[in-house]
Amino acid sequence: MSIDPSWRVCPDETTPSHACPTETAVHHAARLLAQDPGRDWRLRDLADLVHLSTSQLGRAFSQRFGMPPIQYLAHLRAHRLAELLIETDLPIGVAMTQVGWRSRGHAARQFTAIVGVSPSAYRRTATQRASLKCPCCGQRSELPR
Numbered sequence: 001m002s003i004d005p006s007w008r009v010c011p012d013e014t015t016p017s018h019a020c021p022t023e024t025a026v027h028h029a030a031r032l033l034a035q036d037p038g039r040d041w042r043l044r045d046l047a048d049l050v051h052l053s054t055s056q057l058g059r060a061f062s063q064r065f066g067m068p069p070i071q072y073l074a075h076l077r078a079h080r081l082a083e084l085l086i087e088t089d090l091p092i093g094v095a096m097t098q099v100g101w102r103s104r105g106h107a108a109r110q111f112t113a114i115v116g117v118s119p120s121a122y123r124r125t126a127t128q129r130a131s132l133k134c135p136c137c138g139q140r141s142e143l144p145r
Contacts, residue, residue: 025050026060037076038100078114085123092119
């Protein structure tokens, strides 16, 4: 039930100077998505920004990141939504809109598919974990699995 950030590209990541232009464009596309996941992205718009055709971008992006750009964007949004669910008291629908999802139903399906639980279950579990503090020392403890 956790988000694995290992597939993400750091927005500040630099591509080696010996990388081919397509690889550089793919990293640029990933950075654009990471910098503005709330934007209403279209594959054509992203491809235009990195000067590749949509098929070229989709193929190269999938080879590099193991998923197409729009699926990568869903992972970015799910990760950010998970952060908002833990760090804020925003209503779930509002948080979904803030990360770029326009439909609450679509957002819930995407989040559940990526994270493994619904947004409300994720928040509930995270809240339970955060509230388990030792009354003596104040340290947090994990829920038994």
